[in-house]
Structure formats: C-alpha cells, structure tokens
Amino acid sequence: MTRTVAEHLRIVSAALPTAAGLGAEEIDVRSALHRITASDVVSPVDLPVFRNSQMDGFAVRAADVASVPVRMPVYGIVAAGDAPRDLPDGTTIKIMTGAPVPNGADCIVPVEDTVLGGATVTINRGRSAGDFVREPGSDVRLGELLVPAGQKLGIQHIAALAAAGIRTVRVRRRVHAAVITTGAELVPAGTPLGPGQIFDSNSTALATGILTNEAEVIAVKHCVDDPRQFLAMLRSVIKRVDVVFTSGGVSMGDFEVVREALTPLGGWFDHVGMQPGGPQGLTILDGVPVISFPGNPVSTLISFQIFARPALRALAGLPPVESETATLCSDVVSPRDKRQYLRGRMTDAGVEVVSGPGSHLIAAMARADVLIEIPAEVTGLKAGSGVQVWPL
Structure with missing residues (x-):
C-alpha cells in the first residue's frame, strides 16, 4: 500500500539511532567547532588565574593617589609573563596589560592619566581600590560550569575552553554514514562517457548532504546492477556506520539491484505518494538502517531533503528546517x-x-x-x- 510522505518520514526517522545511541568521543578542542558537548565541562582553574592589570599604566596604592596631582618614583616595570613583584611604600611600578599586579598595589592608574618624567611619574587622577585590577576567578572559578552538556560549540566556547587550559572535550559522536549508488550506466566525473553512460552525480550529492547536516561520510561506493555484488559491498561497510543511503534500483522494473538484494532480507520497497521520488525503500540489516532512494538525480536529492535531512539534523543537534x-x-x-x-x-x-x-x-x-x-x-x-x- 502506498505510504504518505508523513508516514514514510516517521518510519525513516524512527529507524535511525537516537542521539544517546551514538555515544560520545573525546576530541581535541581545536577540532571541536560545531560539535555537541556530551557532558558538562567545568573549569579546572580560576579565570583569571592570577591578579593582573586591565590597562597599561602604573600600579599604586589607592591611598597614595587620594590627593592629586602627586609625583611618585617609578620602581621598575612589570610586563605580561613576569613574576609578581613587591611594591615598596610610596612608589609606583609601571605595568603592562595582563601583567601580574605587584604585591601591595590595589589599583592601576591608566597611562593616559599620567605624565612620565625620567625616574618619576606625575599621577593626575586618583583611583579607588580595585580599579582596573582583574581578580582571580572574577570570570569563572575552579569547578564552576564552563560549558553545559548539549551545547553546540561555537568559537566563543572553544575560546573559553582553551583559556581554561582544556585540551580535549567530550562530544557527542556524529552519525557515520555510507553512500552506495547503483547503475551500470554511471561513471565517475572525469571519465570519458561511453554509449548509454552518464556521470554519477548522486554519490556527490548524497555525500555533500550528509556533510552539510554535520554527519560523517565513512564510505562512498558505486555498484553495477549485480545483486550479489551490491550485497557484498553493503556488508563491507555496514559494520562501520550508523546508516547507509543508496540510490537507484528500487522500482518495479528489471535490474532493480537494491530491491532484488534486500527484499529477501526483509526490506520494504513500495511507493510513497509524492512526485518526484515515489519509489522508496527501507531495510534494517544487522541493526543498521539502509535508506534507499530512487536513482533519478532530482528524485534522489529531494528524497534526501525530505526524509534524511530532518533526522540527521536532529541527531546533530541542529535546529529543524522550517517551511x-x-x-x-x-x-x-x-x-x-x-x-x-x-x-x-x-x-x-x-x-x-x-x-x-x-x-x-x-x-x-x-x-x-x-x-x-x-x-x-x-x-x-x-x-x-x-x-x-x-x-x-
């Protein structure tokens, strides 16, 4: 009996694994853009890690600059990457942005509020304790949530993870998919066409569709119209993937290699009430769904968009495509x-x-x-x- 589009979409979506069934993997943070975190990530350090200066300027005690202008001796300089220093009473230390605030200093006077003259500096504006000082943990504290589970990692999340010294992150494993196109008439692009031959566009289109929806393409293969060869090819990839997409060989005529190979193994092949893309197939082989589309290029592409795209996007944590x-x-x-x-x-x-x-x-x-x-x-x-x- 002919299925409706909604019925076939529901059946295909139910055949794919759930997000929980995909499991998780630990990957390098530098490769984690757009991946989905599998668990909460907590900070292993305070951020900032130490008291540091927000500005280029002079580290002082607020009490020493309560009345301005005031002229003070400059007791050296501290740059980013230096070890903390002690600030002698009645002096100031020149400091660069990101450098550790000297022990004894409690605020920073920005360089634009000063006039440097040799070994002394004139402070023209007073500051309160804490001004332009970044305190440890003021961004995030050790053990606090940095990135929650289920977060699609953008550049801002990658930056936060890297800033906390995190090298690897546990993410949801992506769907692993294979593509098998069928048809003796198909040849790869770049191959001279013989009589009755056409270029195989479906392999490229399906692989691109899989990647676009943030799944991984494990194998792309082509089979001539031989059911035994097709089944051997299918079994060679099925142990490595979560889903297989095929194109061609699903109608009711002769040389319908996919239907001939998979119907005896419990595959469903019939029509869905749509145009283009009426002939469709679905088989569960060794627990892996084999989703079979018709072979005409537009039919293949539209079938993928209607039946595969929604489920792949859901598994990838992507928002659904809305009409x-x-x-x-x-x-x-x-x-x-x-x-x-x-x-x-x-x-x-x-x-x-x-x-x-x-x-x-x-x-x-x-x-x-x-x-x-x-x-x-x-x-x-x-x-x-x-x-x-x-x-x-």
Missing part, C-alpha cells in the same frame, strides 16, 4: 493523490517555478533555492495562491 508561506508567481498543476515538490526560486514578488516536474532536470534544479510543496489533495493552484516552501 514558510510564499505567494505563487504563476499557475501550477499537480497530480492527484501525490504531494508534489516543485523547484522554485524566491523573488521579491513571491516564488517562481524554475523547472518542469521531470526527475532528471538536475541542472535546472541548480537555479532553485526552495522546494514548493503542493499537497496531495490539490490538483492546481492559481498565481497569487499561498504555498509552503522549504529551503534547500
């Missing part, structure tokens, strides 16, 4: 009982259809930035009608 309402720029027709996904481009006037419905029109799809969704019960819409569009 929005747009106004049609022209009339459209649609087959009864099939949810149609037309390729569209957003303009100031609304959304315009950029190609026909053919599932082979991949070059025309390159002009699209949205999919226009026409519900299954609708057979036509006039220009000016509102439609749901999904960003590509």
Whole structure:
C-alpha cells in the first residue's frame, strides 16, 4: 500500500539511532567547532588565574593617589609573563596589560592619566581600590560550569575552553554514514562517457548532504546492477556506520539491484505518494538502517531533503528546517493523490517555478533555492495562491 510522505518520514526517522545511541568521543578542542558537548565541562582553574592589570599604566596604592596631582618614583616595570613583584611604600611600578599586579598595589592608574618624567611619574587622577585590577576567578572559578552538556560549540566556547587550559572535550559522536549508488550506466566525473553512460552525480550529492547536516561520510561506493555484488559491498561497510543511503534500483522494473538484494532480507520497497521520488525503500540489516532512494538525480536529492535531512539534523543537534508561506508567481498543476515538490526560486514578488516536474532536470534544479510543496489533495493552484516552501 502506498505510504504518505508523513508516514514514510516517521518510519525513516524512527529507524535511525537516537542521539544517546551514538555515544560520545573525546576530541581535541581545536577540532571541536560545531560539535555537541556530551557532558558538562567545568573549569579546572580560576579565570583569571592570577591578579593582573586591565590597562597599561602604573600600579599604586589607592591611598597614595587620594590627593592629586602627586609625583611618585617609578620602581621598575612589570610586563605580561613576569613574576609578581613587591611594591615598596610610596612608589609606583609601571605595568603592562595582563601583567601580574605587584604585591601591595590595589589599583592601576591608566597611562593616559599620567605624565612620565625620567625616574618619576606625575599621577593626575586618583583611583579607588580595585580599579582596573582583574581578580582571580572574577570570570569563572575552579569547578564552576564552563560549558553545559548539549551545547553546540561555537568559537566563543572553544575560546573559553582553551583559556581554561582544556585540551580535549567530550562530544557527542556524529552519525557515520555510507553512500552506495547503483547503475551500470554511471561513471565517475572525469571519465570519458561511453554509449548509454552518464556521470554519477548522486554519490556527490548524497555525500555533500550528509556533510552539510554535520554527519560523517565513512564510505562512498558505486555498484553495477549485480545483486550479489551490491550485497557484498553493503556488508563491507555496514559494520562501520550508523546508516547507509543508496540510490537507484528500487522500482518495479528489471535490474532493480537494491530491491532484488534486500527484499529477501526483509526490506520494504513500495511507493510513497509524492512526485518526484515515489519509489522508496527501507531495510534494517544487522541493526543498521539502509535508506534507499530512487536513482533519478532530482528524485534522489529531494528524497534526501525530505526524509534524511530532518533526522540527521536532529541527531546533530541542529535546529529543524522550517517551511514558510510564499505567494505563487504563476499557475501550477499537480497530480492527484501525490504531494508534489516543485523547484522554485524566491523573488521579491513571491516564488517562481524554475523547472518542469521531470526527475532528471538536475541542472535546472541548480537555479532553485526552495522546494514548493503542493499537497496531495490539490490538483492546481492559481498565481497569487499561498504555498509552503522549504529551503534547500
């Protein structure tokens, strides 16, 4: 029986592992951008680690500059990276930003409030205790939460982890995926085309879609129309991945290699009420979902966007892609009982259809930035009608 798009999406999503099932891994902080923390990260140190100066200036006791202007001897200089020094009574020490505040000093007079003259400095503005002094732990204290579990790590989080001296962080493991394209007619880009041959775009498109949704591509393979070869190829990758995506070989004709190989193993192959992308397949092999899309390039790409993208984004901790309402720029027709996904481009006037419905029109799809969704019960819409569009 034909499934609806919603039914097949629910079944495919349920077949993929949960985030908890993916486990966690420890990785270098420098490689952790956009990864999701698997547990709370607490600071192993106080930040700042020691009392240091917020400004270039002069370290003093506030009581010594309560009445200004005042002329004071300069007892040396302390720079960032120096060891702390003691401040003799009645003197000041020149200090650089980030340098340790001398013992006995309780504030910093910025250099712009002073006039240096040889071995002395004139202080023209008084300061209160604590001014321009960064105290240890004023940013975060030892043992306090630095980054919570479930946080997608941005550059600001990476910076905080590095500042606390953290070299590795425990993150949620990404989905590991493999791609297998099928069809004796397919050859890699750069290969001279023989009679009846076309370039294999689906392997590149699916691998790119996986990476875009922050999963990892473990293997990309191609198989001719031989069920035994396909099954051997599938078994060679399935132990290393969480999901396999295939393209081609799922219809009801001859040489449907994926359907022929996987139906005896419990695979489901039938139609989903959509256009393009009607033929679909799903098999659980050795506990790993094998999600099978039709082979026409547009069908493959739209199938991935509708059925794989939502689940992969959820597992990666990414926000769901939301549809929005747009106004049609022209009339459209649609087959009864099939949810149609037309390729569209957003303009100031609304959304315009950029190609026909053919599932082979991949070059025309390159002009699209949205999919226009026409519900299954609708057979036509006039220009000016509102439609749901999904960003590509």
